[in-house]
Amino acid sequence: MRSILPVLTVVAALLALWYAAVVPMNIKAALTDAERAGMTVQPEGAAARRDLSAIQLVLDNPSVISATFQQARPRLPAPHQVVVELWNTTAGQKVTSKRSLIYHGWVTLSATLLGFAIGTIAGGLLAVGIVHNRAMDMSVMPWAIASQTIPILAIAPMIIVVLNSIGVQGLLPKAIISAYLSFFPVVVGMVKGLRSPEAGQLDLLKTYHASAGQSLWKLRLPASLPYLFASLKVAIAAALVGAIIGELPTGAVSGLGARLLAGSYYGQTVQIWAALFGAAIAAAGLVGLVGWIERLVLTRMGMAK
Amino acid sequence: MIDAQGLQLVFPSQDGPVEALKDIDLTVSRGDFVSFIGPSGCGKTTLLRAIAGLEQPTGGTLTINGMSPDAARKSRAYGYVFQAAGLYPWRSIARNISLPLEIMGFSRAEQNRRVADALELVELGGFGRKYPWQLSGGMQQRASIARALAFDADILLMDEPFGALDEIVRDHLNEQLLELWKRTGKTIVFVTHSIPEAVFLSTRIVVMSPRPGRITQVIDSPLPRDRPLDIRDTPAFLDVAHQVRDGLRAEHAYD
Numbered sequence: 001m002r003s004i005l006p007v008l009t010v011v012a013a014l015l016a017l018w019y020a021a022v023v024p025m026n027i028k029a030a031l032t033d034a035e036r037a038g039m040t041v042q043p044e045g046a047a048a049r050r051d052l053s054a055i056q057l058v059l060d061n062p063s064v065i066s067a068t069f070q071q072a073r074p075r076l077p078a079p080h081q082v083v084v085e086l087w088n089t090t091a092g093q094k095v096t097s098k099r100s101l102i103y104h105g106w107v108t109l110s111a112t113l114l115g116f117a118i119g120t121i122a123g124g125l126l127a128v129g130i131v132h133n134r135a136m137d138m139s140v141m142p143w144a145i146a147s148q149t150i151p152i153l154a155i156a157p158m159i160i161v162v163l164n165s166i167g168v169q170g171l172l173p174k175a176i177i178s179a180y181l182s183f184f185p186v187v188v189g190m191v192k193g194l195r196s197p198e199a200g201q202l203d204l205l206k207t208y209h210a211s212a213g214q215s216l217w218k219l220r221l222p223a224s225l226p227y228l229f230a231s232l233k234v235a236i237a238a239a240l241v242g243a244i245i246g247e248l249p250t251g252a253v254s255g256l257g258a259r260l261l262a263g264s265y266y267g268q269t270v271q272i273w274a275a276l277f278g279a280a281i282a283a284a285g286l287v288g289l290v291g292w293i294e295r296l297v298l299t300r301m302g303m304a305k
Numbered sequence: 306m307i308d309a310q311g312l313q314l315v316f317p318s319q320d321g322p323v324e325a326l327k328d329i330d331l332t333v334s335r336g337d338f339v340s341f342i343g344p345s346g347c348g349k350t351t352l353l354r355a356i357a358g359l360e361q362p363t364g365g366t367l368t369i370n371g372m373s374p375d376a377a378r379k380s381r382a383y384g385y386v387f388q389a390a391g392l393y394p395w396r397s398i399a400r401n402i403s404l405p406l407e408i409m410g411f412s413r414a415e416q417n418r419r420v421a422d423a424l425e426l427v428e429l430g431g432f433g434r435k436y437p438w439q440l441s442g443g444m445q446q447r448a449s450i451a452r453a454l455a456f457d458a459d460i461l462l463m464d465e466p467f468g469a470l471d472e473i474v475r476d477h478l479n480e481q482l483l484e485l486w487k488r489t490g491k492t493i494v495f496v497t498h499s500i501p502e503a504v505f506l507s508t509r510i511v512v513m514s515p516r517p518g519r520i521t522q523v524i525d526s527p528l529p530r531d532r533p534l535d536i537r538d539t540p541a542f543l544d545v546a547h548q549v550r551d552g553l554r555a556e557h558a559y560d
Contacts, residue, residue, distance in 0.1 A: 200387050203359055207385040208456075209378060210408045218404065222395050301395035302436050 018079050019069075024054035025076040026068035031057060033071070034064050077270045085274040098254070101278050107255040108243045109282060111171050115178020116239040120232065122179060123186025130187070131194040131220070132212060141187075148184050152177065152242065157249035174246035174255075181242040182235035189231025193224025226303055229294035236286045244279060256282075306370060306460070306492050307333035307356060313364030314348075314355060314518075324517030325351045329365065331511065331520065333494060335459070338486055340495045340503040341511045342549065348518020349496045353464055356494065357385055369460070381409060383460035384453030388468050390445040392437040392452075399424070399433030402452045409456055423451035426485055443474040447481070454489070461493045467502070479505055480534055487530065500553075504528075504546045505537060512552035522552040 028049060031041050042060040043049060049057060058065065069078040077085075086101065093100035126144070129136040156177050163173045197219050205215050247257025256279050263272035298304040312329035315322045326348045333339050341349035354360040355367060358374035369377035377383065384405075392401045399420050406416045424430050427447040437445055446466055453461060467475045479502060486493055497503050503510050504526065512522040526545050528536065536542050 198391075200389055201391055204385065204387065204391060205408070206359060207357060207378060207383070208405045208408045209381060214408050218408070219393070222393065302438055303394050 015079055022074070022076050022078045023058055023065055023068050026071055026074045027054050027057045027061070027064065029071060029075065030064050030067040031061060034061075034067060039063075073267045074269055077273050081270050082273045082277060085270045086277060089274060101256075101259070101274065104254055104256050104259050104275070105278055105282055108174075108240070108247065108257065108279075111174035111243040111246065111255070112178055112236070112240045112282075112286070114171060115175035115180075115242055116182050116236050118175060119179035119182030119235060119239060120186050123183035123231075123235070124190055124228075126183070126187050127190030127194055128216065130191050132216070141191075144184055144187050147180070152181060152245055153248075155180075156245050160246070160250055173250075174243050177246035178239040178242035181238040185231040185234040185238065186228070189227045189234075190224055193227030194220045196227065197223045222301065225301065226298060229290065229298070232290050232294075233287050236290055237283045240279065240283050240286065306335045306337075307331070307368075307494070309352075309356075309365065309367045311365035312352075312355070312362050312367050314351060314360060315363045326355065326362070327517035327519045329520055331523075333492060333509075335492055336490055337509060338493045338495065338507050339509045339511060340497055340507040341513055342497055342500065342503045343513030343553065344498070344515060346515040346518070347513040348515070349513050350464055351518060352513075353462055353494060353496050357383060357462055381456060382458055383462050384456065384458045386446075386450050386453045386461065386463040386466045388465045390437070390442075390449040392445055392448060394437055396436075397433065398429065398435050398437065398440065398448050401437070401448060402433075402455050405452060405456050411456075419455050419457070420451075423455040426454055426489070427451040428481065441474075443470050443478060446470065446478065450482075450485075454485075454491075459492055461491050463493065463495045465496050465498070468497070475499075475502070476534060482506065483532055500546055500549050501537060504542060504549060505532065505534075510545070510549055512549060514553075521555070522548075524548050524552070 028046075031049060032046050035041050035044065035046075041064065042057075043052075068074070069081070071077075074081070089099060089101040093102075095102045095106075097103060126136075126140055130140055131137070159177055159180070160173045163169070163176065194216075201219060201223075202215065205219060210218070244255070244257040244260070247255040248261055252258040252261075256275050259275035259278075260272055263269065263275060295304060309329050309331045312326055312331075313324070314326040316325050317323075329352060331352075341352060343349050351360055355362050356369060356374060358378035367374055370382055372380065372382070392398070393404070396404070402420045402423050403416045406419060411419065420433065421430075424433055427450050429444065429447055429451060432440065432444065432448075437448070440448065450461075450463075450466065453463075467478050470478065482493075483506060485491075493506075495503075495506060508526055508530070510524040510526065511520055512524065513519065514521045524545065528541055528545065
């Protein structure tokens with residue numbers, strides 16, 4: 001409870017900064033609207049205002065400030081506008097409606113979870129291979145690293161085009177882009193985790209003449225779990241980013257990515273920001289869920305820190 | 306039972322080869338309790354690991370029950386106790402002790418029977434369901450000894466198993482270990498750097514010295530096999546301890 005005050009202070013500071021930024025960002029459009037509505041503003045005429053600094057315009061026209069918080073298509077929407085949009089598109093709509101952010105969120109989330117599952121399994125298998133096979137150790141890791149240096153925005157359309165040409169459509173292409181981003185932290189974390197048992201622990205199994213499979217199952221895998229969970233938190237957030245990116249190049253009609261795209265086509269900045277916050281809330285929820293499972297599992301295993 | 310002739314082990318290192326063991330001649334008979342004692346770097350742990358097949362000798366011969374160390378390891382001829390108990394935190398004490406049994410493919414019923422027996426041997430009956438963090442350091446080390454005993458190998462190799470424990474606990478565990486040795490008739494090879502511990506436990510004490518790691522003296526203890534803790538105040542005990550101390554000191558003078 002003692003931490004609540006600092007947390008609220010930071011939130012208040014961020015909101016204040018945001019509101020402060022809204023005024024100069026939107027002032028020119030607000031002045032144009034006000035002039036059209038018959039108000040007198042300083043200076044008159046959009047052309048005269050074009051080269052003046054936004055701060056100067058705010059100082060000259062304090063009566064227009066409140067209008068900057070209420071525009072339909074602001075350059076930067078005010079926090080309360082985003083909150084209202086979030087509320088209207090979640091609580092204010094049926095979840096099956098195309099206008100419901102929950103509906104779009106679920107479309108993205110289902111691709112995220114499928115991609116996360118594929119990425120985790122692929123990453124885990126690769127890590128097991130890397131730890132047990134010297135050739136894989138030398139050859140796979142450089143490719144895994146190289147794969148992450150390619151901008152995902154560049155490769156996502158190609159994945160979708162290639163998969164589409166072999167008849168794979170819908171959820172799976174997005175999930176594969178998710179998996180592409182999420183397998184990497186799992187590989188890195190699992191390799192580290194599978195190698196975490198000390199030499200003495202491995203010597204002990206050697207004195208039992210244990211096979212590599214037995215060592216993996218009875219020692220390496222359980223010992224790797226703390227590392228795996230740390231990786232899974234990164235991976236699930238990356239999977240969500242991957243699913244959103246996967247929705248951009250296809251002109252998808254549903255999903256958080258589609259909301260972002262549609263918002264930018266039609267200048268609906270409030271909608272874009274609402275979708276962004278929807279994605280952030282979803283990511284925070286997913287990471288929190290993984291953290292909760294982590295605590296549960298590691299406590300049960302006597303490995304909680 | 307264990308026989309080494311002219312055993313040699315050289316580790317390659319960046320500043321040239323290091324002679325970890327040189328000209329080791331040693332015979333351990335069935336039922337012996339043999340201790341290796343010496344300063345750090347004298348190769349006592351390396352010798353134990355070579356016997357266990359965890360290090361490869363570079364010269365000489367070494368047989369365990371007439372087999373090579375590797376073959377003996379694969380036929381599970383010995384149980385090994387490390388300095389750290391190394392229990393798995395995610396397994397209960399009973400499940401930790403059944404770990405080697407699972408790996409060796411014992412049936413579930415046989416596992417349970419042997420785990421119960423091993424727990425009794427180290428006086429941990431009733432602690433099977435506990436987890437390692439719920440036990441003291443001494444109890445954890447006893448559990449790790451039970452784990453080494455569970456598959457009933459004839460030989461028990463122990464690498465400073467009580468080195469990290471305080472002296473009171475150590476005395477108690479030494480007494481228990483002797484009791485266990487008498488009851489099971491196992492052959493025990495024990496690494497230590499404590500003179501009282503070596504003298505109290507052993508039928509034979511192997512004094513070793515570093516650079517190169519070698520045996521400088523083998524002392525056959527005249528003490529009876531039945532040893533209460535207060536035997537440590539008898540002249541016979543003090544005499545053996547004196548011999549060991551002299552053996553170790555002679556090497557320091559040599560340095």
